[in-house]
Structures are given as C-alpha cells and as structure tokens.
Amino acid sequence: MPQSVTVRVERPEGRPIRIWVPVLPVVLVLSPVVALAVLGAAVACLVYRVSVVRALGAGWRVVSALPGTRVDIEQDRTAVLVAIR
Amino acid sequence: MNEQRKDILDMLAEGKITAAEAERLIAALERDQSPAASSLDARPKGKAKYLRLMVHTLEGGEPGRVDVRVPLQLLRAGVQLAALIPPQALDRANAELNKSGVPFDLTRLKPEHLEALVEHLDEMTVEVDQPDTTVRVFCE
Numbered sequence: 676m677p678q679s680v681t682v683r684v685e686r687p688e689g690r691p692i693r694i695w696v697p698v699l700p701v702v703l704v705l706s707p708v709v710a711l712a713v714l715g716a717a718v719a720c721l722v723y724r725v726s727v728v729r730a731l732g733a734g735w736r737v738v739s740a741l742p743g744t745r746v747d748i749e750q751d752r753t754a755v756l757v758a759i760r
Numbered sequence: 761m762n763e764q765r766k767d768i769l770d771m772l773a774e775g776k777i778t779a780a781e782a783e784r785l786i787a788a789l790e791r792d793q794s795p796a797a798s799s800l801d802a803r804p805k806g807k808a809k810y811l812r813l814m815v816h817t818l819e820g821g822e823p824g825r826v827d828v829r830v831p832l833q834l835l836r837a838g839v840q841l842a843a844l845i846p847p848q849a850l851d852r853a854n855a856e857l858n859k860s861g862v863p864f865d866l867t868r869l870k871p872e873h874l875e876a877l878v879e880h881l882d883e884m885t886v887e888v889d890q891p892d893t894t895v896r897v898f899c900e
Contacts, residue, residue, distance in 0.1 A: 723846045730844050736837035743810060744834065747827040 677741045683756040764789055764816070767891055777821045788823045789816075808832060808882030808899035818892040832899065835878045843871035 677698045685691040702709060716734070720727045744759045765786060772782040810829045817824040850866045857864050882899040 723849075725844050725846055730841075733837065733841040733844055737834065737841055740831050740834035740837045743829065743831040745827070745829040747825070749823075749825040751822050751824070 676739055677759045679760050681756070681758045681760070683754070685752075685754040687752040763889065764894060771821075781821045785818065785823050788825065810900050811835065811881060812896075812898055812900055814894075814896045816894040832878060832881060835881070836875065839871055839874040839878060842874070 679698060680696040682694040682696070683691060684693075713731070716730065717727045719725075720730045741759045744757075746755075746757045748755045768777070768782050768785045768789070771777045772779065777785070810831055813826070813828040813830075815824075815826040847867065853866055854864070857866070884897070884899065886895070886897040888895040
C-alpha cells in the first residue's frame with residue numbers, strides 16, 4: 676500500500692509548492708468516506724453481476740501496486756511532479 | 761556529437777533561438793539524458809520493474825519534458841481489473857469504437873493475452889526521434 680504521495684509544483688512566478696501526503700493517516704481520517712465508496716462499489720458490482728470479492732481484490736491489487744509511480748511534467752518553466760512511494 | 765545537441769546548436773546557428781535558450785536546452789538535455797542513457801544502455805538484465813515513458817519537446821524555443829514511470833505490477837493489476845468489465849459494457853464500447861471507425865472487438869481481448877503482453881514488455885524499447893520531439897518508451 677502507498678506510504679506517501681509527494682506533489683511538487685514549480686512556477687516561474689512565486690515559490691515552489693511541495694506537498695507531502697501521508698496516505699495512511701489521510702485514509703484513516705477519511706475512513707467513513709472510504710467505507711461508503713467501498714459499499715457503493717459493492718452495490719455496483721451486484722447490479723452489474725460482477726463478483727464483489729474479485730472486484731475488491733483487483734482494486735486492492737491496483738492500490739498496492741501504486742508505490743513507485745512517478746509523473747514528472749515540465750513545460751514553459753512550470754513543473755509538476757507527483758510521486759507515490 | 762549527440763543528435764539533439766547538434767539540433768540545438770543548429771537552431772542557435774540559424775538564429776532560431778538565443779544563446780541563453782540554447783544553454784538552457786543543453787543543460788536540460790544533459791540533466792535528462794544521463795539517467796535515460798544509463799537506464800537504456802547499462803540497465804541490469806534482470807526482471808524489469810517499471811515502464812518508463814520519456815518525452816522531450818521543443819515548442820517555440822521552450823523545452824518541455826514528460827517523464828512517467830509506472831510499475832509493471834500496476835499494469836498487471838489493471839489487466840485483472842479490466843477483466844471484470846461486464847460484457848454489456850464491452851458491447852457498448854465496441855459499438856462506440858465502430859462508430860468512430862475503429863472496428864475493434866474488445867470481447868476477443870482476453871486477460872491472459874494482456875498478461876502475456878505485459879510479461880514481455882521488458883524486452884520492448886520504442887524510440888521516436890524528430891527534430892523537435894523525442895519519445896522513449898522502455899522498461900527498467
């Protein structure tokens with residue numbers, strides 16, 4: 676599971692913005708929303724006759740595989756970096 | 761001499777960019793090429809872990825760069841997730857593809873085929889070199 680997400684934005688004007696988001700505390704704080712989202716996904720699976728267990732398992736595997744993802748874009752002296760660890 | 765460096769110097773000689781812009785472009789090129797070159801030429805022959813997409817552009821003298829690194833494990837997980845798409849959704853997607861002039865049958869695309877594709881991605885390298893754009897896709 677991802678430990679942290681780093682977002683860095685550099686613009687020609689102004690100071691660079693760097694945000695470090697610890698995933699676990701944020702998920703804990705948002706746990707009611709996460710629970711609702713999982714419930715909604717389970718209902719959607721039942722409506723579309725998709726195995727709930729398989730769907731949740733596949734979703735969890737996607738989340739677990741996220742660490743190491745890195746997107747770095749630079750254009751016209753503006754740079755955006757998103758890194759998941 | 762590196763082809764991209766030569767292009768930058770050519771543009772400088774032709775007066776398309778200023779000396780300051782050329783310096784900035786070469787600095788960006790050196791910064792970006794060292795990890796890319798090492799990952800392409802001297803990367804370990806073991807199992808690749810990441811799919812890397814690197815794009816360098818030059819629009820109006822301003823350098824642009826896109827560097828995306830995606831774990832191959834994420835692609836495998838995505839394939840498993842895609843296998844759960846209900847048939848009626850695939851039929852609708854097929855209809856839309858047909859309407860757009862892409863007669864592609866998504867129902868014939870089996871998860872095991874995609875798995876095999878992802879498994880062999882580490883042997884793939886795509887390089888596109890144009891005067892103002894360079895694209896590299898490889899695994900590391």
